[in-house]
Amino acid sequence: MYNSDLPSRAELPTSQQLRKSTFIAAIASLVILITVVLPSEYSIDPTGIGRAMGLTQMGEIKAQLAEEAAADAKAAAMPLSQPQVVTQPTPIQQPTPIAANPPAIAPSNINPALQNRTDQLSITLAPGQGTEVKMVMKAGAQANFSWTANGSILNYDTHGDGGGQSVSYEK
Structure with missing residues (x-):
């Protein structure tokens, strides 16, 4: 052209x-x-x-x-070992409020058997698979827990659901 x-x-x-x-x-x-x-x-x-x-x-x-x-x-x-999720809830005793005139005998409503409770849960997941672990607690109760993944990567979301509300504890 x-x-x-x-x-x-x-x-x-x-x-x-x-x-x-x-x-x-x-x-x-x-x-x-x-x-x-x-x-x-x-x-x-x-x-x-x-x-x-x-x-x-x-x-x-x-x-x-x-x-x-x-x-x-x-x-x-890295070769994947079996992933394991371990929870160890341990209720923590709430501090007793100090009154100006304390009663002669303070009532104790904490069950000593539950004070040092330890649970362990093992879950094996396939790649890409997820699960949800729930712990039922009374309002105001506290628990200590830890997660391990045997050298793998673990994504988690810690939140509370109750009374129609959802609270996230992400930091």
């Missing part, structure tokens, strides 16, 4: 003009590399311009995400 005329020799750039254009393009690409690419991609900011423009923070976040991905890949490559 013929859309335009061929340029004449006078219209073509000379060798000197080509060298000059190439040199200017190389300098421009080097400036862009130092001021934009290095701070935003690798968190390397030799000039300080990247931090002023907010690009260094992007590089820091990208490096952190890469570290987390490497840790996840390493954890996924």
Whole structure:
């Protein structure tokens, strides 16, 4: 298809003009590399311009995400042992309020058998599978618990449901 005329020799750039254009393009690409690419991609900011423009923070976040991905890949490559969820609820005695004139005999409503109660629960999950572990407690009661995952990763959400309300205990 013929859309335009061929340029004449006078219209073509000379060798000197080509060298000059190439040199200017190389300098421009080097400036862009130092001021934009290095701070935003690798968190390397030799000039300080990247931090002023907010690009260094992007590089820091990208490096952190890469570290987390490497840790996840390493954890996924490890042979999985059987995941185990262990709960150890232990009710804690509420402090007795101090009155100005304490009664001669203070009633004790805490069952000593439940004071040091320990439970252990083991659950084996397939990859991608989840479960919910619930503990029924009276209002105001407290429990100490711990989770283990035998070297695996464990995601959990601690919350309370009662009386139509839901309370999250995430920190």
